[in-house]
Amino acid sequence: MFDIFWRAIAIGIGATVAMDLWAIFLHKTFGQPRPNWGPVGRWVWHLSDKVFHDDIGDAAPYAHEQALGWAFHYLVGIVYGIILVVLAGAGWLAVPTFLPAFVLGIVTVGAGWFLLAPGLGAGWAASKRPNPMQVRALNLVSHTVFALGLYGTALLIR
Helix, strand or coil, X not given: CHHHHHHHHHHHHHHHHHHHHHHHHHHXXXXXXXXXXXXXXXXXXXXXXXXXCCCHHHCCCCCCHHHHHHHHHHHHHHHHHHHHXXXXXXXXXXXXXXXXXXXXXXXXXXXXXXXXXXXXXXXXXXXXXCCHHHHHHHHHHHHHHHHHHHHHHHHHHC
16 A cells, blocks of 8 residues: 555656646747746745635745745645546556546646636636636646656556
């Protein structure tokens, strides 16, 4: 059981690294802005007071918000890795298939659209952004890369 838990953690970390490498690729190839985890850290810091903000930039800054945002980003990836193994079952670790990873990867977009985006003040599914459809499309692609990372990491450590 202990081995399964650590493998699930590794799968979540590997998938999050894949997503971060994808963001670097988009930045270097297409000039896409890299994710800024500072506002996410500020949001996490203020969660005990408020979940949904009109603009997270108006909330009091936190000295270590960038580090907290990055840590939260990886913690969420780890939690998703654990959820995948719990839902797919320990047997999935021996013979990973892409479909469970893909389904989870796409479902996790919902957390960004319906919790994180409105929490930061971007509206439901980035509706308050000037380019919500582009943001949504990039989210779906990034979470597909996350799913590939879940599956690929599971293959590597099986």
